Amino acid sequence: MRGKTSRDIIDALNVPLWRKSLDKIPLFPSVPDMLAALVQSGLTVAVVSSDSESNARRALGTAASLPGYFACGAALFGKARKFKQVMKAAGILATATLAIGDEVRDAAAAKAAGIDFAGVA
Secondary structure, eight states: OTTOOHHHHHHHTTOOOOOOOGGGSOOOTTHHHHHHHHHHTTOOOEEEESSOHHHHHHHHGGGGGSOSEEEEOOOTTOHHHHHHHHHHHHTOOGGGOEEEESSHHHHHHHHHHTOEEEEOO
16 A cells, blocks of 8 residues: 555545544643634634534634634545635635644645645644
């Protein structure tokens, strides 16, 4: 499987294309404070997810009002388009954007959208 993309591997192994339910994954306790600090420092914060916006907002809880933009419901391999939509809506250039994600697909989508990427464990 070396050299194959995540999409190629999923196809080759016949892995079902299911989605995580974001609202069932608890936030790390420091996330609301981190998001608030980012917004207070003048940065634009957006949520791009393959899950629904309602689930993303539910997962964020009291911090759901902090992101200025939500682009949710992306197909498993459709996040690049969502990144571009958010940048256009926010009036932010790709060179001033950082995507933070937890999957190889997130990194691939950021690359396809021409933006930098930071991964989390």
